Amino acid sequence: MVTHAVQDSVSAVTVTDEAADSRRRVQPGPSSGLNRERAWEVAAAVPDPEVPVLTIEDLGVLRDVAVDGDRATVTITPTYSGCPAMDAIRDDIVLALTREGWRQVDVRLVLSPAWTTDWMTDAGRRKLSAYGIAPPTGRAAARGPIPVRLAVKCPQCGSLDTREVARFGSTSCKALYECRACLEPFDHFKAH
Amino acid sequence: MSEQSLAGVSSRFARSTTDETSVVERGSAATETKRDDPHGAVTVEEVVLSAELAGAEGQAATADVAEYALWLGDDALILSQQLGAWIARAPELEEDVALANIALDLLGHARSLLRYAGSYDGRSEDDLAYWRDEPEFRCAWLFEQPNGDFAQTIARQLAASAYLFELYTRLQRSDDATLAAIAAKAVKEVEYHRDHAVQWTLRLAGGTDESRRRMVRAVGDVWPYVDELFRDEPLIDRLEGVAVRPSTLRAPFDAVIDAVFREAELEVPAGPVSSAGGRGGSHFPTLGYLLAEMQVLARQHPGATW
Numbered sequence A: 001m002v003t004h005a006v007q008d009s010v011s012a013v014t015v016t017d018e019a020a021d022s023r024r025r026v027q028p029g030p031s032s033g034l035n036r037e038r039a040w041e042v043a044a045a046v047p048d049p050e051v052p053v054l055t056i057e058d059l060g061v062l063r064d065v066a067v068d069g070d071r072a073t074v075t076i077t078p079t080y081s082g083c084p085a086m087d088a089i090r091d092d093i094v095l096a097l098t099r100e101g102w103r104q105v106d107v108r109l110v111l112s113p114a115w116t117t118d119w120m121t122d123a124g125r126r127k128l129s130a131y132g133i134a135p136p137t138g139r140a141a142a143r144g145p146i147p148v149r150l151a152v153k154c155p156q157c158g159s160l161d162t163r164e165v166a167r168f169g170s171t172s173c174k175a176l177y178e179c180r181a182c183l184e185p186f187d188h189f190k191a192h
Numbered sequence B: 001m002s003e004q005s006l007a008g009v010s011s012r013f014a015r016s017t018t019d020e021t022s023v024v025e026r027g028s029a030a031t032e033t034k035r036d037d038p039h040g041a042v043t044v045e046e047v048v049l050s051a052e053l054a055g056a057e058g059q060a061a062t063a064d065v066a067e068y069a070l071w072l073g074d075d076a077l078i079l080s081q082q083l084g085a086w087i088a089r090a091p092e093l094e095e096d097v098a099l100a101n102i103a104l105d106l107l108g109h110a111r112s113l114l115r116y117a118g119s120y121d122g123r124s125e126d127d128l129a130y131w132r133d134e135p136e137f138r139c140a141w142l143f144e145q146p147n148g149d150f151a152q153t154i155a156r157q158l159a160a161s162a163y164l165f166e167l168y169t170r171l172q173r174s175d176d177a178t179l180a181a182i183a184a185k186a187v188k189e190v191e192y193h194r195d196h197a198v199q200w201t202l203r204l205a206g207g208t209d210e211s212r213r214r215m216v217r218a219v220g221d222v223w224p225y226v227d228e229l230f231r232d233e234p235l236i237d238r239l240e241g242v243a244v245r246p247s248t249l250r251a252p253f254d255a256v257i258d259a260v261f262r263e264a265e266l267e268v269p270a271g272p273v274s275s276a277g278g279r280g281g282s283h284f285p286t287l288g289y290l291l292a293e294m295q296v297l298a299r300q301h302p303g304a305t306w
Helices: A018-023 A036-044 A085-099 A122-131 B006-017 B020-036 B063-084 B093-118 B125-130 B150-171 B177-205 B209-225 B246-264 B287-300
Strands: A012-016 A062-068 A071-076 A104-109 A162-166 A174-179 A185-189 B043-046
Touching (some): A036 A062, B063 B093, B093 B150, B093 B177, B150 B177, B150 B209
16 A cells, blocks of 8 residues: 555644643543544545535545554545545544544545546445435446446436436536436436 | 635535535434434544655555656546536536536546555655646646636637546556556546537537637637647656656547547647746646646644634
């Protein structure tokens, strides 16, 4: 991991708050619940700022969490190279873990291995669909000179009779579709 | 965070392409965090960019590697800046969004590559983007070609994305782990850009007499600058296994273009080829104006935030 790590615009983020220190009675350590499982749980609950129905775990953005005493190191990967949500996600992770008692939270950004929608959890796919965004179809890796595109199911009525209106949508990860059965427009999370 | 940094530019693209709903949701989520926070005002101190670059991790090994990253980073940065100018001016709303999204991807590539280039001598991505003068830029002339009309932008996109796809496909196997990681991420994105350019090329060439006339003219205007992309400079000889040899990209590039042009009933222009010279710091006359617009704020108000 380390040799492939590309530490981008993110590095040590130090949080200081003296009032919090005085309120914090429990000494940090394994007995206080500052373990890796808890850190993962807290980081995994951070929502994506642009598709707030998904957590960063659902999206596959959360890659690793390491804990050393009261210090947590969280590794995330961007969905797209220019994804501007990474700064907000980083700050949200720092705030969430700090609130749970970690004294120092480092967020690392890695580019490799490159993110793919194949990492999206099944729970994430269901949540997207319920939210009105058609989840990615098929596997991103199936690529050739002639792209075979699977039909995208309308998240409103379930029809497969849909068409792409625009290849690009409100965020990098989405395209705009419309359903020919119920005539509703909808976002599709592109397989990537 | 300084809004004039490249990071700030990314956020601005995001705001221009994010729908109202998510902006509102983000706003209320932020307020909620503040209110619910049992620790009161928690401040997040971001370490200054130059300090982030001090780490040994992901540091360019030699001046040659840094120079190569600078070449590729400048290509992406200048093309991104150009496409950004289409926002709110494209022929249809969907194209505003499409070109902004493509620009955002390219800005991401530029940030990764320039950050890596600067890691060799301690300069930040912002130092490289905003504080170099024209002769210090290393972009190729194709990326510097003015937007022109929509057909010209599409012709430039077609050549640029077909080239970048072949380049990043091979750069994924670079001996340099950082360049390989950036390329592996970028290749998936530029493939989508290429697809976008191909579809518009077919549509404009096969559309009305007017759209076809403009597409033919645009290809003629852009093509003299294609040749420069495939020239092997001395730097490439010193980066065996790290850099991709440009001349090896010519055949796969031509194969893609031939297929598209056959379908679109266009011909590869046989006219003269530009001597160009971007890798050596000689640039197309319009680059200076583009840089002036891109750099004026950072230079006029150093360190400004809002």
